[in-house]
Amino acid sequence: MSLPQFIHAYRDRRLLSIFLFGISSGFPFVMIGSVMAAWLSDESIERASIGLFGIIFSVYSVNFLWSPLLDRLRIPFLGQRRGWIMTMQLAIAACCFGLSTLDIHGSLFTVALVSLVIAILSATQDIAIDAYRIDIIGDHEKDKLSAGSSLATAGWWTGYGGLGAVPFVVADFPGWGWPDVYWLLALIMLGVALFTLLAKEPQIERNSIMHEAEARYAKAVAGTSSRVRALLIWLGVTLVEPFKEFFSRNGVRLAISILAFVFLFKIGEAFLGRMSVVFYKEVGFTNTDIGYYSKLLNWWVTIVFSLLGGVMNIRYGIYRGLFIAGVAMASSNLMFAWIAEVGPDKTLFAAAIVVDGFTSAWGTVAMVAFISLMCNRTFSASQYALMASLSVAGKNTLASSGGWVVDMLQGNWSLFFVLTAVMVIPGLMLLRTLRHDIAAAENTVRAT
Numbered sequence: 001m002s003l004p005q006f007i008h009a010y011r012d013r014r015l016l017s018i019f020l021f022g023i024s025s026g027f028p029f030v031m032i033g034s035v036m037a038a039w040l041s042d043e044s045i046e047r048a049s050i051g052l053f054g055i056i057f058s059v060y061s062v063n064f065l066w067s068p069l070l071d072r073l074r075i076p077f078l079g080q081r082r083g084w085i086m087t088m089q090l091a092i093a094a095c096c097f098g099l100s101t102l103d104i105h106g107s108l109f110t111v112a113l114v115s116l117v118i119a120i121l122s123a124t125q126d127i128a129i130d131a132y133r134i135d136i137i138g139d140h141e142k143d144k145l146s147a148g149s150s151l152a153t154a155g156w157w158t159g160y161g162g163l164g165a166v167p168f169v170v171a172d173f174p175g176w177g178w179p180d181v182y183w184l185l186a187l188i189m190l191g192v193a194l195f196t197l198l199a200k201e202p203q204i205e206r207n208s209i210m211h212e213a214e215a216r217y218a219k220a221v222a223g224t225s226s227r228v229r230a231l232l233i234w235l236g237v238t239l240v241e242p243f244k245e246f247f248s249r250n251g252v253r254l255a256i257s258i259l260a261f262v263f264l265f266k267i268g269e270a271f272l273g274r275m276s277v278v279f280y281k282e283v284g285f286t287n288t289d290i291g292y293y294s295k296l297l298n299w300w301v302t303i304v305f306s307l308l309g310g311v312m313n314i315r316y317g318i319y320r321g322l323f324i325a326g327v328a329m330a331s332s333n334l335m336f337a338w339i340a341e342v343g344p345d346k347t348l349f350a351a352a353i354v355v356d357g358f359t360s361a362w363g364t365v366a367m368v369a370f371i372s373l374m375c376n377r378t379f380s381a382s383q384y385a386l387m388a389s390l391s392v393a394g395k396n397t398l399a400s401s402g403g404w405v406v407d408m409l410q411g412n413w414s415l416f417f418v419l420t421a422v423m424v425i426p427g428l429m430l431l432r433t434l435r436h437d438i439a440a441a442e443n444t445v446r447a448t
Contacts, residue, residue, distance in 0.1 A: 014136050017199040018148045021085065021129045022155020023163070024192045028092055028122035030164040031099075031185055032056060032115045034294075037277045038168065038287065039104060039178040056116045060392045063123035067385035070127050071206075071378075072238045079201035081132040088125035089193035092118055096186035100179045130388060131381035134372050135202035149369040150310025153361055154303040161299030163188060168291030209378045213237045242382030250374065254437050258374065261430045262367065262391040265322070268423030269329050269359065279336070279413055284344035293349050301357030309365035318370045319431070319438045325363030326428045330421040332356040337417035367391060370438060 075083025095118045102111050133152055137144045166188070167181040217236035221229050247255045280290050313321050335352040342348055371391070375383040409415050 014200065015144075015148055015151050017136070018133050019151040019155040019158075020192070020195045021132060021199070022152040022157075023159035024085070024089060024155075024189075024196075025122075025126050025129050025152075026156035026159030026161075027163055027185075027189060027192065028118055028125075029160050030167065031092075031096060031182070032118050032122075034164060034277050034290075035167045035178070035181060035185070036115060038171070038281070038290070039181075041278055041281055042178070056112065056119045057392075059116070059119045060123045060126070061389050063127055064382065064385040064389045066124070067127045068238045068242050068379075068382045070124070070131065070381040071242060078196075081128050081135060082196060082199055082201050084128035085125055085132065085199075086193055086196040088121045088128070089189060089196060091121045092125070093186045093189040093193065095121070096182050096189060100181075100183035100186065102179065104178075126388070127381050127385045130372075130384045132199075132202060134375055134380040134384060135204050135377055136200070145372055146310045146313040146365070146369045149313070149372065150306045150365045152368060153309070153364045154306040156364075157299055157302035157306070157357075157361065159192075161294075161302060165291040165299065168287045172287050204377055206378045210237060213241045217241075242376075242379035243386060245376055245379060246374070246383045246386065249376065257430070257434055257437070259387065259390050261427065261434060262371070262387055264430060265326065265367070265427035266329070266363065266391065267427070268333060268420040269363075276336075279340070282411075283339060283413075285349065289344070289346065289349070293346070293353050297350060297353050297357075301354050302361040305358045305361035306365055309362040310369075312362070313366055313369050317439065318366045318373075319435045321362055321366030322370070322431055322438075323428065325359055325366060326424055326431065328355060328359040329363065330424040332359045333417050333421040333424075337414045337421075340413035340417065 070080075070084055074080040075087055077083070078086055095114050098114050099111065102114070104111055129152075133148050137148055167185060170176055170184060171178060171181055214233050214237055217233045218229065220236070221232045224232065250258070276294070277290060280294065285293075309321055309325075312324075332352060332355040335348070335355055339345065339348055339352060371384055371387045374387065405419075406413065406416050
């Protein structure tokens, strides 16, 4: 890829909106993930309870169930994509204000409930953001698709790692507690929401495809009363057609293979991520160490590798990007096992964060670009959410047992991280079987 091609791929105002929406997508994970885990840990909540607290992330695995509504329903004034995004942002900020008023010991159930609401709002926001990225870039703009995927990943890690470092640093200030931190998180989210007003709403022509689908469903329910027929047609086009079109267009074998792959690929990384903050604190790292290394350093590393991952996808293809990320994933997990043996060595911690940042960025960019390729823009919210939900299913369901696994291993963190490295292998094996299908999907886009 030449320098002019690189500059052309990334020099686009639409990509700035994609980057900013990535920030908004990553930031809620700080609220209900790392910050919540640190708050629970500092309040001496049991490790198993902290791990089980992560079950609220399961909503990210099922957000495809309501994703069709975002393809059909339009928020007044702001537009179909932008309206949903901003509504969710404001609601998330309100929930953070609510958390700032709670005592975690006396209101643990309420804290969990509000965290669940944030997860639902964030998962819904993700549907709209992913659909926005797909809709705003034309089908023929393959280079822009990879560039957009890399900037979405860089934005996500800016929200999760860059902004996510702020609460950990602030938490060590004299007189600051975790409830005060949530008040600050709410203000930051409100600031992020202001940028949504500046984004351009995608203009997608859906009417002709929708009318064709409505005609097919009208024939299928002919003979029913007018009201029942109208309801069945609306439900069919809204809830059934997006997924039916996905399986029909790709074929059942390829569709099932892709869904299985995206489920398996990041399970090992998910187990690591769910218990990472607890591990850092038990090993002996301070909140400031976690903020600077796990958040700030990881943020910059991820941004760099996100951009490089986009360039690699443009030049060498998505398959190579995913395979390299899988190997790096196992390597980074083994480095954390090394930290468990050595103790709170900051140099080793920094090296592990660099490798882990490379893994997360490179793999996510390749995965996002591939899933985007497989979507029909008419049903982009529904189809992307279906695949993305499975890609985080292991992270948000199975990985919630991470605390239980560590307890079963009697606190042997080294063995725990070795097990997470082994979990990468099944995903790599399935990826190998999909290499020709991935190449075919990329060549189809090149030809359009």
